[in-house]
Amino acid sequence: MSHAQRTTRRAFVGRIGQATGAGALASAFATVAAERLHAAVTRVAARPAADVASDEEFWLPVQQAWDTDRALLNLNNGGCSPSPRIALEAVFRRWRFANDVMYHHLMTVLDPRRESVRTQLADLFGADRETIALVRNASEALETVTLGIKLEPGDEVLLTTHDYPRMITCWRQREKRDGIVLKQVAMPCPLRDPADLVALFAAAITPRTRVLHCSHVHFTTGQIGPVKALCDLARSRGILSIVDGAHAFAHLDVRADQIGADFYGTSLHKWLSAPVGNGMLHVRKELIPSIWPLFAATDPASGDIRKFEECGTNPVPVMLAIGEAVQFHQLIGGARKQERLRFLRDSWARPLQAEPNVTIVPLLDPVHSCGIATLRIEGVDPSKLAEHLLKKHQIVVASIGIEDVKAIRVTPHLYTTLSEIGRFVDAVREVARSGLPG
Ligand SMILES: Cc1ncc(COP(=O)(O)O)c(C=O)c1O
Incomplete structure (x- = not known):
């Protein structure tokens, strides 16, 4: 174990202890749970991620890091995901502190700490911290660019x-407004x-093409897009590339x-499991001055990435809990998480694919998909299913x-258990074999 990993783990257990101010018993329980999690991570440290994906003993303390209502089986974590206890408690803790002397604690004491969150996200994404803006969701991140890029009629x-409807709507507004x-x-x-x-994108490029917008993981089906090849294509033709990573970040x-x-x-409230209301925008450094901010900034042509964060008073405790979510993600390990999400997907998609009237999209191999897939039963309306x-x-x-996707989209998360997946498989198989009841 590296020094950095040891430090992350110590910080994680320490924060869990503080995170639960609700009582000594809850605090002791959380600390024991965190220690179990650390022990599990240490035990698998030397093993390949794909091998750990099916090690239920390892995943048990991970599942227990969430306090979710198991009376309802949530297989729509792609919509947005619940946060693990450490991130949720961090919101409450900081909110209580802010509430004591609201503006002073919120804006003077807590808000400057956004810089450490920026650094954590930059480390996770492997980017310069001066290229990372903290925004409220993918919509704000992408609309900042869509509305901020200078384009001519x-x-x-x-x-x-298959790109996200809100992103298409935003481009349509520019069509109406600016004649693009x-x-x-x-x-x-x-x-x-x-x-x-x-090849389809390459064939559609003309001398007037300025921007190529693509999804990293398509929300419609979970299809992984060939984003590196598309960004390389754009760059080779002098075209700007925008990648919608809403479903990819901290999933892949x-x-x-x-x-x-x-x-x-x-x-960040999908696969990173940060509290709802968090997003990230990464802008190639040399392009920052050329993009208009969505909310006016004193110097709109500034090269400071913070010009994209001028949205006014906002819930800082929600944003700062990105830090705990990143810490949790890094403790589990990005590669282990990715392989587990794929394993969970396989656990439902492969048995159901064997049913003669069931279609699963996308293709179930690592090039095309990971934790998300869709399912259609011949002759069954997906909304009724x-x-x-x-x-x-x-x-x-x-x-x-x-468009051409009429299906249910299934997205388990790390807290989903195999027996829960089994419940889902049995329920769908019953419909595949006997149809929907009356
Ligand atoms: C591909 C894609 N892009 C953007 C968004 C918008 O995300 P948010 O609602 O968090 O802004 C979504 C939401 O599901 C999405 O699936």
């Missing part, structure tokens, strides 16, 4: 039919070869240089109904 922007031209390439579904998508174990985007926007799962089995899934 007739300039073209490329994206796919939006071009959507038809996303192959399922994508059989990532090179096919790159990738760092900024493995993506190569000019702009990367993500939510989602309703049935909730009403009859107390299982929550997302129903997707856009």
